[in-house]
Amino acid sequence: xxxxxxxxxxxxxxxxxxxxxxxxxxxxxxxxxxxxxxxxxxxxxxxxxxxxxxxxxxxxxxxxxxxxxxxxxxxxxxxxxxxxxxxxxxxxxxxxxxxxxxxxxxxxxxxxxxxxxxxxxxxxxxxxxxxxxxxxxxxxxxxxxxxxxxxxxxxxxxxxxxxxxxxxxxxxxxxxxxxxxxxxxxxxxxxxxxxxxxxxxxxxxxxxxxxxxxxxxxxxxxxxxxxxxxxxxxxxxxxxxxxxxxxxxxxxxxxxxxxxxxxxxxxxxxxxxxxxxxxxxxxxxxxxxxxxxxxxxxxxxxxxxxxxxxxxxxxxxxxxxxxxxxxxxxxxxxxxxxxxxxxxxxxxxxxxxxxxxxxxxxxxxxxxxxxxxxxxxxxxxxxxxxxxxxxxxxxxxxxxx
Amino acid sequence: xxxxxxxxxxxxxxxxxxxxxxxxxxxxxxxxxxxxxxxxxxxxxxxxxxxxxxxxxxxxxxxxxxxxxxxxxxxxxxxxxxxxxxxxxxxxxxxxxxxxxxxxxxxxxxxxxxxxxxxxxxxxxxxxxxxxxxxxxxxxxxxxxxxxxxxxxxxxxxxxxxxxxxxxxxxxxxxxxxxxxxxxxxxxxxxxxxxxxxxxxxxxxxxxxxxxxxxxxxxxxxxxxxxxxxxxxxxxxxxxxxxxxxxxxxxxxxxxxxxxxxxxxxxxxxxxxxxxxxxxxxxxxxxxxxxxxxxxxxxxxxxxxxxxxxxxxxxxxxxxxxxxxxxxxxxxxxxxxxxxxxxxxxxxxxxxxxxxxxxxxxxxxxxxxxxxxxxxxxxxxxxxxxxxxxxxxxxxxxxxx
Numbered sequence: 001x002x003x004x005x006x007x008x009x010x011x012x013x014x015x016x017x018x019x020x021x022x023x024x025x026x027x028x029x030x031x032x033x034x035x036x037x038x039x040x041x042x043x044x045x046x047x048x049x050x051x052x053x054x055x056x057x058x059x060x061x062x063x064x065x066x067x068x069x070x071x072x073x074x075x076x077x078x079x080x081x082x083x084x085x086x087x088x089x090x091x092x093x094x095x096x097x098x099x100x101x102x103x104x105x106x107x108x109x110x111x112x113x114x115x116x117x118x119x120x121x122x123x124x125x126x127x128x129x130x131x132x133x134x135x136x137x138x139x140x141x142x143x144x145x146x147x148x149x150x151x152x153x154x155x156x157x158x159x160x161x162x163x164x165x166x167x168x169x170x171x172x173x174x175x176x177x178x179x180x181x182x183x184x185x186x187x188x189x190x191x192x193x194x195x196x197x198x199x200x201x202x203x204x205x206x207x208x209x210x211x212x213x214x215x216x217x218x219x220x221x222x223x224x225x226x227x228x229x230x231x232x233x234x235x236x237x238x239x240x241x242x243x244x245x246x247x248x249x250x251x252x253x254x255x256x257x258x259x260x261x262x263x264x265x266x267x268x269x270x271x272x273x274x275x276x277x278x279x280x281x282x283x284x285x286x287x288x289x290x291x292x293x294x295x296x297x298x299x300x301x302x303x304x305x306x307x308x309x310x311x312x313x314x315x316x317x318x319x320x321x322x323x324x325x326x327x328x329x330x331x332x333x334x335x336x337x338x339x340x341x342x343x344x345x346x347x348x349x350x351x352x353x354x355x356x357x358x359x360x361x362x363x364x365x366x367x368x369x370x371x372x373x374x375x376x377x378x379x380x381x382x383x384x385x386x387x388x389x390x391x392x393x394x395x396x397x398x399x400x401x
Numbered sequence: 402x403x404x405x406x407x408x409x410x411x412x413x414x415x416x417x418x419x420x421x422x423x424x425x426x427x428x429x430x431x432x433x434x435x436x437x438x439x440x441x442x443x444x445x446x447x448x449x450x451x452x453x454x455x456x457x458x459x460x461x462x463x464x465x466x467x468x469x470x471x472x473x474x475x476x477x478x479x480x481x482x483x484x485x486x487x488x489x490x491x492x493x494x495x496x497x498x499x500x501x502x503x504x505x506x507x508x509x510x511x512x513x514x515x516x517x518x519x520x521x522x523x524x525x526x527x528x529x530x531x532x533x534x535x536x537x538x539x540x541x542x543x544x545x546x547x548x549x550x551x552x553x554x555x556x557x558x559x560x561x562x563x564x565x566x567x568x569x570x571x572x573x574x575x576x577x578x579x580x581x582x583x584x585x586x587x588x589x590x591x592x593x594x595x596x597x598x599x600x601x602x603x604x605x606x607x608x609x610x611x612x613x614x615x616x617x618x619x620x621x622x623x624x625x626x627x628x629x630x631x632x633x634x635x636x637x638x639x640x641x642x643x644x645x646x647x648x649x650x651x652x653x654x655x656x657x658x659x660x661x662x663x664x665x666x667x668x669x670x671x672x673x674x675x676x677x678x679x680x681x682x683x684x685x686x687x688x689x690x691x692x693x694x695x696x697x698x699x700x701x702x703x704x705x706x707x708x709x710x711x712x713x714x715x716x717x718x719x720x721x722x723x724x725x726x727x728x729x730x731x732x733x734x735x736x737x738x739x740x741x742x743x744x745x746x747x748x749x750x751x752x753x754x755x756x757x758x759x760x761x762x763x764x765x766x767x768x769x770x771x772x773x774x775x776x777x778x779x780x781x782x783x784x785x786x787x788x789x790x791x792x793x794x795x796x797x798x799x800x801x802x
Contacts, residue, residue, distance in 0.1 A: 003661060004659060008665055011518070015665070015672075039468060040468075047463040047467070051456060054455050054456075055455075058451060062443070063446075064650075066446045066448070068644075068649045069650065101674075102673075105673070106674040109672055109673050109674065113410065116410055117411050134671075174408070234404065234405070247467035248469045248679075249465075249470065249678060249679030251679075260405050261405055264413060271416075271536045273506050277678055277681055280678055280681070
């Protein structure tokens with residue numbers, strides 16, 4: 001027991017160090033090819049534009065850009081986000097429906113605190129985004145999983161579950177869902193399924209927390225409108241992020257939701273950090289207003305499609321055919337299923353000794369199933385690293401068959 | 402009841418809209434002289450230096466400054482904060498004792514979540530910083546108050562309380578204290594009292610959360626080292642902020658603490674927002690390294706001393722003599738005591754109609770006492786506004802005597 005451990009709150013005693021994070025720390029300073037992160041390729045950052053914008057902001061608006069601002073966000077950015085949301089088909093909203101957060105992570109943190117009590121019934125995809133799961137876990141809900149197929153979550157299975165839960169007198173509070181370029185599965189739901197999900201949400205009266213982190217990064221196939229665009233009742237809480245389309249280091253995300261929900265989020269954020277950095281918000285507002293983000297997207301999408309293709313080719317070349325994998329239509333990750341006997345958490349230590357890191361897939365399952373899966377990032381590593389890393393990983397898997 | 406109210410968590414149902422914030426919203430867009438905020442004078446922002454620094458960072462380090470970074474903070478900033486802490490007499494620490502947060506507000510939020518369980522005994526000054534109190538309240542502790550005299554908290558009274566609590570078998574978890582240029586009282590504890598407080602913390606085995614928001618902004622009299630500089634056991638958790646010495650809009654604060662505590666804070670922050678914005682941290686690191694902050698301080702202190710003197714003179718001229726007030730040795734606020742019959746929350750509505758806003762002092766008392774007090778900011782308003790606003794306020798008070 002540490003010297004100060006007796007002073008820590010009961011609530012945080014559950015915050016154990018992530019096994020993976022500890023493992024990944026072992027790679028620091030070593031020459032390990034990392035497929036583990038979710039980092040954008042830095043060549044996609046519009047550095048020159050950001051520099052020009054920042055200069056002009058500091059020249060003309062430093063008194064506000066360096067000063068405290070409103071908890072809900074800088075007025076100009078909220079205004080720009082109203083029109084920017086239109087690019088995703090979200091209309092009929094005003095600045096009062098928009099809230100700016102420190103990355104979409106903070107939006108997840110605040111929303112799950114504001115909405116979920118211990119024991120509440122929540123639905124998540126299997127698999128789903130691990131850091132959303134981590135926050136949800138701290139709220140101690142009753143989890144219900146819906147399996148992600150290559151067309152998105154299995155809504156027929158979901159409907160059966162909802163019926164069953166209702167018959168047991170259980171009320172569903174919310175569903176957390178990533179309909180577009182799902183992380184980690186890389187799939188996108190069809191429009192019809194989106195409508196179907198909205199009908200389920202309405203019939204069974206639950207909120208939908210829609211994570212659209214990769215909505216602007218679909219490089220193949222259809223990109224139907226987000227659930228929020230189909231939402232007639234205000235039950236969808238939409239999350240966007242600048243991390244994948246401008247710069248993650250600026251830590252900017254946003255929420256589009258009913259004003260009543262925005263108000264509650266605002267009250268909570270007041271305690272968390274008063275407000276999101278002003279300068280960063282001024283930069284993002286200008287990046288939208290000048291079309292910097294919009295005109296940067298095709299380049300980013302082309303690059304990520306290329307890298308995905310490269311990763312897929314490498315997998316087809318080096319992975320044994322018993323390994324199943326997704327072919328993502330957007331985002332930054334390929335998800336793979338190894339034969340059942342594999343435990344990818346155990347395998348990770350060996351992989352790292354051989355010079356490759358990935359994220360074991362069980363982190364993406366609320367029930368820690370998926371022990372034979374792994375998430376592999378293709379946006380950050382170079383083509384050479386992709387080729388070499390996948391070869392090492394493939395050989396390692398083959399050696400264990 | 403709102404449409405979505407039934408979906409909000411029990412924990413957040415206590416998050417009521419601040420009466421004052423609602424009142425202050427009434428001033429928006431109106432010509433009201435605001436003594437209510439805690440905004441720095443924007444003329445103190447070293448805009449040209451920030452511009453130059455940002456340009457150079459984007460030129461040479463954009464791949465890291467715009468990318469994700471470590472949860473504990475950018476390595477270079479943590480390194481600079483080790484030496485910067487030396488200016489406040491804090492020595493013998495390494496980067497591992499330093500943690501960067503989204504303003505010191507986030508540090509307060511995380512620390513109180515990590516350290517305080519419902520029912521825990523915590524000590525706060527009467528009065529103390531209202532937003533720290535607001536976060537603490539969400540943790541539902543048992544509050545114990547120690548009155549702030551013109552020499553800081555009354556430590557003899559504290560010792561008696563500690564003895565009593567101990568005899569009742571109650572364990573004290575922590576004390577939240579602002580030893581230097583106290584907000585809102587403006588007082589600074591003598592060195593001997595600081596040593597005395599550290600002895601009490603050691604004997605009664607509680608942690609000390611030391612808020613040093615104004616440590617670099619003492620413009621008069623002694624400025625003894627913070628408690629952290631006297632801490633031999635690692636029981637002081639020190640909070641610093643760039644908001645008052647560089648720019649609040651960058652939202653940067655930091656913690657200096659025992660590694661074991663830093664580790665727990667890191668785990669918690671991982672869920673809150675992954676990390677503090679990278680670009681902002683690079684800017685602050687350079688602002689320290691180049692001495693921008695250090696060489697900007699004398700100007701800021703001179704300006705605030707001048708504004709304080711102006712405020713004090715105006716008060717002496719326009720306030721009736723029954724109103725008692727502090728003469729702050731640093732920071733941004735004068736605290737005043739009106740005759741007992743006054744209720745400054747009620748008075749605020751009238752004051753705003755006449756064109757002046759302030760913060761009613763009861764917000765700074767954990768037990769909402771101090772109904773006859775007010776906090777008045779002098780850093781943001783102009784000299785003309787100070788003169789005019791204090792005249793209006795003085796006349797209003799006189800008319801009620």
